[in-house]
Amino acid sequence: MAVQLPGTFMQRMKEMLGPEYEQFAESYKETPYGGIRANTLKISVEELRTLSPFKLAPIPWCPAGFYTEEGARPGKHPYYHAGLYYIQEPSAMAPVELLGVQPGDYVLDLCAAPGGKSTQIAAKLKGEGLLISNDLHPERTKALAKNLELYGVRNGIVLNESPERIAAAFPVFFDRILIDAPCSGEGMFRKDEDMVKQWEPETPLKYAAMQRDILNSAVKALKPGGTVVYSTCTFATEENEGTISEFLDTHPEFSLVTVGGTGSFAPGLQGLSGAARLWPHKVKGEGHFMAVLRHDGSPRSPEETASDPGQAVAERTLSVSSRNNGVKGEATARAGSARQVSGRGGKGGRTSGKSGGTSPGRQSEGGGEEAARAAYSLFTEDQLGWQPSGFPVLFGDHLYLSPLPKAALNGLKTIRPGWYAGHIRSGRFIPGHPLATALHPAESIRSLSLSSGSSEAVSYLKGETLSIPEERLTVRPGNSAKGYVLVCVDGYSAGWGKWQDGMLKNEYPAGWRWT
Numbered sequence: 001m002a003v004q005l006p007g008t009f010m011q012r013m014k015e016m017l018g019p020e021y022e023q024f025a026e027s028y029k030e031t032p033y034g035g036i037r038a039n040t041l042k043i044s045v046e047e048l049r050t051l052s053p054f055k056l057a058p059i060p061w062c063p064a065g066f067y068t069e070e071g072a073r074p075g076k077h078p079y080y081h082a083g084l085y086y087i088q089e090p091s092a093m094a095p096v097e098l099l100g101v102q103p104g105d106y107v108l109d110l111c112a113a114p115g116g117k118s119t120q121i122a123a124k125l126k127g128e129g130l131l132i133s134n135d136l137h138p139e140r141t142k143a144l145a146k147n148l149e150l151y152g153v154r155n156g157i158v159l160n161e162s163p164e165r166i167a168a169a170f171p172v173f174f175d176r177i178l179i180d181a182p183c184s185g186e187g188m189f190r191k192d193e194d195m196v197k198q199w200e201p202e203t204p205l206k207y208a209a210m211q212r213d214i215l216n217s218a219v220k221a222l223k224p225g226g227t228v229v230y231s232t233c234t235f236a237t238e239e240n241e242g243t244i245s246e247f248l249d250t251h252p253e254f255s256l257v258t259v260g261g262t263g264s265f266a267p268g269l270q271g272l273s274g275a276a277r278l279w280p281h282k283v284k285g286e287g288h289f290m291a292v293l294r295h296d297g298s299p300r301s302p303e304e305t306a307s308d309p310g311q312a313v314a315e316r317t318l319s320v321s322s323r324n325n326g327v328k329g330e331a332t333a334r335a336g337s338a339r340q341v342s343g344r345g346g347k348g349g350r351t352s353g354k355s356g357g358t359s360p361g362r363q364s365e366g367g368g369e370e371a372a373r374a375a376y377s378l379f380t381e382d383q384l385g386w387q388p389s390g391f392p393v394l395f396g397d398h399l400y401l402s403p404l405p406k407a408a409l410n411g412l413k414t415i416r417p418g419w420y421a422g423h424i425r426s427g428r429f430i431p432g433h434p435l436a437t438a439l440h441p442a443e444s445i446r447s448l449s450l451s452s453g454s455s456e457a458v459s460y461l462k463g464e465t466l467s468i469p470e471e472r473l474t475v476r477p478g479n480s481a482k483g484y485v486l487v488c489v490d491g492y493s494a495g496w497g498k499w500q501d502g503m504l505k506n507e508y509p510a511g512w513r514w515t
């Protein structure tokens, strides 16, 4: 066995699996499977299959997912930097497939970092509706925000909140909630030795208590008739069937949708056969558990849901229903960046309530809110030729386009209130990298496609200046070639450049560069 597994764990697995145990133990000699999932916000599954520089084989439970061959390094290819795929463990692609996301849904990904499942949800939303991606741990929200930006998500908000506070702020609000719960990680032992080191016999029970609290809070944010998918990457029944059975006993308005025993999904244990398990000795992937819970559609009681009821929610719901009608809605200048705003309490941070940390009077460097809006409008006219939709939200000099009006996020630790458009510097609007990654070439007045096979693509991703004759640019008729250019790899957006007199100044951000 390549991985040294705790004896207590193996004994528990022996008891759980009976005659299947030997086969299970043998599976630890195999190399874990690698996978990528097409980012269908940018590329179709077929296109990726055709273009892929590495051999791909389909993953049975995820139409956009592929196994990569051993030795493939998908993170070391320009397509990764263009956000064409997410590198994801194959079994981890299953929970979102069970969530049934439809474009236009309001979805909460409660335990979302680093964002594998959030990017999958965003692809299913196709830019319509709303995705709130949350994680309790502030450090982990950085990678979450970056991944959503890399994948060109336009309708996502990133929060750093507790499930209780999310439920209080959004009672009876979401159509679908994913709870990819923190767990003892036993299903990842083959792939991640750190999980083995952290495991102790008491670990599953410790997590089970945490999971029960998360689940009980989260469902208060679900609309009647909505769906919750609960998933873990562990084998421990305490954290899986145990958590779900207890939940169903105490929430008669929910039922378990049967997915176990269908396709690749093995049935759950302990009489909960409708829940699903992925076993490493039965499928090409690591260990996973999933339960699909459906609310029966009866109205939720006020005590159950409304700890922040009334006006704020009414405002939220009203404003959301009028979203995506072009750039409108309120924008209030706020001191500091989104990171500062998201800090806990104190100066520049938010504590709670509707006025926490808001500084409506503060002006942006560019001369105030109006000036900022004007600079942004000028940019969209000159460089895009159209107005992206969303509620403009200004944090200091930084402009976001949010799927929700700003008031809906008051009092919440907000890492990203929406799609980052850019910032104001010396009265001018400087477009942000996430604006570029979410654009298609035809959405920019100027674009340039670099071939993934050329050294130019890597030079661009390393931050180098390129010499580009004017005839290589695609410029919308009636416009000058001088200005911001959407730089693409094989036609897929990767970032900005600024062209003038045959030279492309590199705008690829330092923290994102190819190393």
Ligand SMILES: C[S@@+](CC[C@H](N)C(=O)[O-])C[C@H]1O[C@@H](n2cnc3c(N)ncnc32)[C@H](O)[C@@H]1O
Binding pocket: 092, 110, 111, 112, 113, 114, 115, 116, 117, 118, 134, 135, 136, 137, 140, 161, 162, 163, 180, 181, 182, 183, 214
């Ligand atoms: C299994 S990981 C999530 C993986 C993620 N869904 C993905 O696909 O990339 C569980 C996450 O839950 C977060 N977490 C732990 N306790 C939490 C809580 N009470 N509320 C919300 N998130 C929590 C952890 O920080 C961790 O990032």
